[in-house]
Amino acid sequence: MSGSPSRPPSASAPTQLFVAGQWRDATGGRTFAVEDPATGEELARVADASPEDGLAALDAAVAAQEAWAATSPLERSELLRRTFDAVMDHRDELAALMTAEMGKPLAESAAEVTYGAEYVRWFAGEATRVGGRYDTAPEGTGRILVGRRPVGPCYLITPWNFPLAMATRKIAPAIAAGCTAVVKPASLTPLTTLAFVGLLAEAGLPEGVVNVVPTSSSSAVSEPILADPRLRKLSFTGSTEVGRTLLRQSADGILRTSMELGGDAPFLVFNDADLDAAVDGALLAKLRNGGQACTAANRFLVQEGVAEEFTLRVVERVRQVRVGPGAAPGTTLGPLIDAAAVERVTELVDDAVARGARVLLAPELPSGLSPDGHFLAPVVLADVPVEARVWREEIFGPVLALRTFADEDEAVALANDTDRGLVSYAFTRDLARGHRLVERLESGMVGLNSGIVSNAAAPFGGIKTSGLGREGGELGIEEYQSVTYAFLPRS
Structure with missing residues (x-):
């Protein structure tokens, strides 16, 4: 990602799908417009993923899952730390891009870049701090061994209002836990998320670990992904109404879900x-x-x-x-x-x-x-x-x-x-x-x-109809992990 003061911020941002480590056009070359809310002018045209593109992204995530789960915690940590450094090095460019597509003042955009980058840095540390348990069974008949493993391929749906922070808050813990992911950014503000994933790729992200499918047809792309038995996790930030729908769609697959929904x-x-x-x-x-x-x-x-x-x-x-x-x-x-x-x-x-x-x-x-x-x-x-x-x-x-x-x-x-x-x-x-x-x-x-x-460093999330699960803090990585237990009989 590079830019200059004489070029609009959107000129340096990726606008294609990112699937299996490659930037590519959507099926049929379809695109949709991203507009500046301050002027109504078109900033860029972004690849418009089809349901087939979404499933191709899931194919890539599934293909990469076993190898990525086998990587060492330190390797995942170092990837995230390099990405944190890259985000901070491109802070001004990312802030200008965010302001262009979302509209918030530049000072707020710069603050969001810093805030979003902190999730990358935090989970770089959490990757190496995943714990377990080794105890004597109360009866003295053996040992209880408890560990954690990646939950598997994830589908991450992010909102338009914080296009960097909401992406890092989901992508970073998934990577740290050893999960692969398909990311669907909001169609109103996909450019910042695409730019972030570009930096992640430059930092050494293996192909297929994170895939991005912007689309103007959210439900059409999401439904087949959620119905696919290979998917194991859904994380969504958005309205309570849409969250209810996604929870219903996740029920058949008994998906692990994280829902950060509306507030009052x-x-x-x-x-x-x-x-x-x-x-x-x-x-x-x-x-x-x-x-x-x-x-x-x-x-x-x-x-x-x-x-x-x-x-x-x-x-x-x-x-x-x-x-x-x-x-x-x-x-x-x-x-x-x-x-x-x-x-x-x-x-x-x-x-x-x-x-x-x-x-x-x-x-x-x-x-x-x-x-x-x-x-x-x-x-x-x-x-x-x-x-x-x-x-x-x-x-x-x-x-x-x-x-x-x-x-x-x-x-x-x-x-x-x-x-x-x-x-x-x-x-x-x-x-x-x-x-x-x-x-x-x-x-x-x-x-x-x-x-x-x-x-x-804190667990973000709500109760009642404001959602399920937590993002950030020590609990954030647990949303992307399954607990395993083994009994070791006393010899």
């Missing part, structure tokens, strides 16, 4: 909170990636004693947000991913207002933006009724929906009043309350006095 994150601010920290956390948890994150704060619950002050400070800070193309200097909020996203978020705001929510800050775009760009200025709503769609559905946009609460019990009840449970945020100086909230809030993760929870 509550953000609690108590009377004793450090308001400066709470406001900073609110802006980070809500507006990072334009609100297009499963971890985005969805519902702001503010205790009555600080509600007015917190709201005033939030509105003032949101007024300072600069909407524009992600590559433009000074932009702090880029476009949404497509026109459908803008339409849906607008509908959520209109529904809330119709139900009685007050608009404290209405969307107002600066002049000079492309009329074909998918921009939406941030909105702040107060007194949002719990019946409003914006309160019940994942927003995925720059809308801050606020309402007040009287005491801790009411706050917890409101926070837990959802079928989802990915992450919760809470700001309080009371240590005892903080401990209680960590235990009472129904979510897989809690940001206590922090507007961000993601870390490569």
Whole structure:
């Protein structure tokens, strides 16, 4: 991967399928367009995989599985470490490419490159730390030997909103565990994932270990792969609705599944909170990636004693947000991913207002933006009724929906009043309350006095309909391993 300031970022990115260690065209030469959400202009045309291409990628993964599983942990670790170095060496190029196809500000893209690379570095270490167990049986009749082995060929489906981090979060543990994989990146943002796999190949990836099949027909490509008895693992990040469908399709093969699904994150601010920290956390948890994150704060619950002050400070800070193309200097909020996203978020705001929510800050775009760009200025709503769609559905946009609460019990009840449970945020100086909230809030993760929870060394994932399994941390590699047990009788 190489580039220069005079060329668009997409000019140096791979645009073909990557199967069995080779870049190749899709069957029939089919392609689809990848567009810049800031302008609507075409960035590149990418190979459009067919179901036959998907199965060819699975063939390659199956053919490579036995040999890759037999490689030493150190060999896998060193491959990942070389890839980490390559990603960091190409940080600026990858960030520019990500901004071009996804729209986020360059500073956020650069931060994602660093964050995504950390998964590669973390699992480079985990590859050599896979443990086991050797114990005496309680009866004294022999020994219990427990080990782990690769689960086998995997199908990894990544979303459009974090095109590097979501790819590394799945590919790196699969490689570390000794699994081969077929990767299907989102059709809206395939270029960054393709570029990453290009770096992985340059770092010495054996052919067939990782294969990439971008496609405009996700279900058509996925169904035959999921139905193939040779596949042993599915990892998906995306909506709860699609996750349910994929789980049904995985049932016949009894596939090992990891599901990182939708969120509905509550953000609690108590009377004793450090308001400066709470406001900073609110802006980070809500507006990072334009609100297009499963971890985005969805519902702001503010205790009555600080509600007015917190709201005033939030509105003032949101007024300072600069909407524009992600590559433009000074932009702090880029476009949404497509026109459908803008339409849906607008509908959520209109529904809330119709139900009685007050608009404290209405969307107002600066002049000079492309009329074909998918921009939406941030909105702040107060007194949002719990019946409003914006309160019940994942927003995925720059809308801050606020309402007040009287005491801790009411706050917890409101926070837990959802079928989802990915992450919760809470700001309080009371240590005892903080401990209680960590235990009472129904979510897989809690940001206590922090507007961000993601870390490569931590187990990312949710409960309820927000998903199954964990990504990252010590648990991340276990999602790609099977447990084996042998009994060794006493001689």
